[in-house]
Amino acid sequence: MKGVWKPVGPLLLLYVAAMTAGVPLGPGLLECTVVDGGAYAVRGHGTHFADATGTMQVFLRSGSNVMRAENVDVRSESVLAFEAPFPDTVPARSWDVFVLSEVDGSLLLENAVFLSDAVTDSSRALPAVDVPTLSPPAGFHFPFQPRVEETIRNLMWHVPLWFAMFVLAGMAFVASIRQLGVPQVSASDEHARAASAIAVGLGVAGLITGSIWARFTWGTWWVDDPQLNGALVTTAAYGGYHILRESVDRPAMRARLAAVYNVFAFVLLVILLMIMPRFSESLHPGKGGNPGFNTYDLDASLRWVFYPAVLGWILTALWMQQLLLRMARVRALDAAKPMTPLP
Amino acid sequence: MNLLGFLSESVFFGSGKAAVVLAVAGVVLVGFLVWMLWAERRLSRLERKINERDPRS
Amino acid sequence: MNATLALLRYFAHREFRESHQLWSLMLFALTAVYACYRIAAGSVEVGAWVALHWVVVLFSAFNAASRVHADDAPEVRTWMRGWVRPRAWAAARSLYATLVLGAVSAVVFLAFVVFLPAPFLEGAVLAWLAGLWATAWALAALLAVVSDLALRAGGGFGLTAVLGLPLVVPVVLVSTHYCHGVAGGLAWNGLWPDLVFLVVLAGVAHALAALVFPYLWAE
Numbered sequence: 001m002k003g004v005w006k007p008v009g010p011l012l013l014l015y016v017a018a019m020t021a022g023v024p025l026g027p028g029l030l031e032c033t034v035v036d037g038g039a040y041a042v043r044g045h046g047t048h049f050a051d052a053t054g055t056m057q058v059f060l061r062s063g064s065n066v067m068r069a070e071n072v073d074v075r076s077e078s079v080l081a082f083e084a085p086f087p088d089t090v091p092a093r094s095w096d097v098f099v100l101s102e103v104d105g106s107l108l109l110e111n112a113v114f115l116s117d118a119v120t121d122s123s124r125a126l127p128a129v130d131v132p133t134l135s136p137p138a139g140f141h142f143p144f145q146p147r148v149e150e151t152i153r154n155l156m157w158h159v160p161l162w163f164a165m166f167v168l169a170g171m172a173f174v175a176s177i178r179q180l181g182v183p184q185v186s187a188s189d190e191h192a193r194a195a196s197a198i199a200v201g202l203g204v205a206g207l208i209t210g211s212i213w214a215r216f217t218w219g220t221w222w223v224d225d226p227q228l229n230g231a232l233v234t235t236a237a238y239g240g241y242h243i244l245r246e247s248v249d250r251p252a253m254r255a256r257l258a259a260v261y262n263v264f265a266f267v268l269l270v271i272l273l274m275i276m277p278r279f280s281e282s283l284h285p286g287k288g289g290n291p292g293f294n295t296y297d298l299d300a301s302l303r304w305v306f307y308p309a310v311l312g313w314i315l316t317a318l319w320m321q322q323l324l325l326r327m328a329r330v331r332a333l334d335a336a337k338p339m340t341p342l343p
Numbered sequence: 344m345n346l347l348g349f350l351s352e353s354v355f356f357g358s359g360k361a362a363v364v365l366a367v368a369g370v371v372l373v374g375f376l377v378w379m380l381w382a383e384r385r386l387s388r389l390e391r392k393i394n395e396r397d398p399r400s
Numbered sequence: 401m402n403a404t405l406a407l408l409r410y411f412a413h414r415e416f417r418e419s420h421q422l423w424s425l426m427l428f429a430l431t432a433v434y435a436c437y438r439i440a441a442g443s444v445e446v447g448a449w450v451a452l453h454w455v456v457v458l459f460s461a462f463n464a465a466s467r468v469h470a471d472d473a474p475e476v477r478t479w480m481r482g483w484v485r486p487r488a489w490a491a492a493r494s495l496y497a498t499l500v501l502g503a504v505s506a507v508v509f510l511a512f513v514v515f516l517p518a519p520f521l522e523g524a525v526l527a528w529l530a531g532l533w534a535t536a537w538a539l540a541a542l543l544a545v546v547s548d549l550a551l552r553a554g555g556g557f558g559l560t561a562v563l564g565l566p567l568v569v570p571v572v573l574v575s576t577h578y579c580h581g582v583a584g585g586l587a588w589n590g591l592w593p594d595l596v597f598l599v600v601l602a603g604v605a606h607a608l609a610a611l612v613f614p615y616l617w618a619e
Binding site for chain 2: 003006010013014017021316319320323326327330333334
């Protein structure tokens with residue numbers, strides 16, 4: 001049945017919206033501070049320390065050296081205090097803290113403790129400590145990532161928007177190539193125009209969601225990052241495509257010039273968003289040595305929402321493109337202007 | 344803790360603002376989808392009229 | 401190849417017949433450098449020197465690309481379509497633009513060295529010039545097509561800038577990274593990847609121009 005695919009995209013997006021708002025975040029550790037008496041306190045997010053009192057174990061790790069913390073004191077569901085019996089000479093100054101809890105599983109905070117005044121000897125090895133392995137907490141939840149925390153939910157909006165933009169830009173590219181193959185204005189020109197218009201809209205939405213995300217994770221609305229700069233310039237290039245179209249009156253000339261420019265814009269997109277970020281330092285997850293999000297969805301919780309989000313945005317964008325095409329066709333037919341019929 | 348609980352703790356962006364942000368985003372998204380549905384129906388109606396007027400188009 | 405060389409010779413002759421265009425380009429470049437000198441009050445730090453240099457080169461590139469010649473007129477182009485192959489025209493145009501921009505860039509560099517001396521470039525002048533000319537090559541190839549597009553669309557410098565600026569960003573990013581490296585005294589080991597990437601970008605720009613120019617050529 002014609003058009004039965006159209007509601008699928010929006011329905012998927014509604015599912016994604018519900019899951020994004022409703023799925024809880026897994027527990028994690030936020031920070032470790034020094035408290036009175038030289039003890040340390042870790043603060044957690046989504047943790048249940050009070051529910052696991054008596055079974056909490058805290059360890060400190062530096063490289064292969066592990067030591068058990070002492071006098072573990074649960075102060076609240078999210079605050080845990082402990083004492084660290086560091087020897088006079090330590091193998092290194094920086095120590096990770098990990099907390100084992102029967103309720104929350106194993107929680108790690110890297111570089112939690114820094115001993116600025118300590119005497120170090122890298123050859124020093126601490127006695128081996130038996131560290132139990134615990135299974136991760138039950139239940140469906142998004143993984144906790146330091147610094148990203150709750151904003152991981154933006155993953156379901158920001159990244160799929162860009163995926164959809166790539167698809168629409170690719171469609172515009174193919175349509176432009178087909179337009180160049182014929183001397184007169186063809187339906188491909190309208191396809192390219194509609195796809196590029198949606199690509200610009202998706203690009204702007206991607207930039208806005210990315211900027212909001214940057215504000216929370218990096219503390220600023222914009223940073224000098226290759227991925228961000230590439231995204232902005234690519235969106236500007238597709239905007240330039242529409243400016244070019246508006247500058248030309250003759251339809252055949254407009255179609256050809258726009259198609260030529262679209263080829264350049266797509267090559268620019270590939271260079272700026274797919275090639276250059278892989279070779280430069282970047283704050284973006286997955287680039288410049290930063291871990292990508294795919295290393296954190298071992299329980300597939302993100303996949304259950306992310307992949308439907310990608311599909312939902314692509315289908316919705318395709319529906320939007322089709323609406324634009326049909327609007328243009330109806331306008332042309334209603335004005336009794338000759339126009340090549342849509343395939 | 345899920346996002347709804349997170350919001351109620353007023354940790355995110357001060358009290359109530361996050362709820363406003365989510366509400367606005369929700370309205371924009373739902374409104375946009377409703378507009379697309381309306382556009383789809385209207386276009387179908389117009390195309391039917393044009394086809395009735397001129398079956399060749 | 402013969403056609404391309406013949407066209408190059410023709411462009412050179414045309415340049416000397418309309419020498420005011422080249423002189424105006426040089427004058428723009430020199431006055432821009434002088435303006436930088438006045439704004440900087442005689443001295444700039446390394447990063448600002450590199451940035452100013454590249455801004456002047458970039459706008460000189462747009463100026464060079466936006467020049468309109470007699471054979472850009474539609475009637476002349478129609479006549480030329482009878483005997484010039486579009487790929488030969490595209491290749492000659494890109495190569496000629498590269499030569500002009502290379503010359504203008506060298507003049508910009510000399511002017512900068514005169515007005516705002518750059519002791520940090522001692523011993524690295526060749527590396528600097530290599531990056532300058534690789535950038536000129538890439539910019540010229542891209543802007544030659546974009547300016548043709550803008551000309552056909554009835555726009556001038558403005559439309560060339562609007563359409564061309566996003567497209568030249570990869571070149572600008574890589575070349576400024578290279579030049580900051582040269583100015584910062586980075587060893588050749590750290591510099592050559594950027595230079596190679598610039599050359600690759602120039603090659604991609606030439607290839608794209610050769611692919612799409614026949615479509616601009618046809619009416």
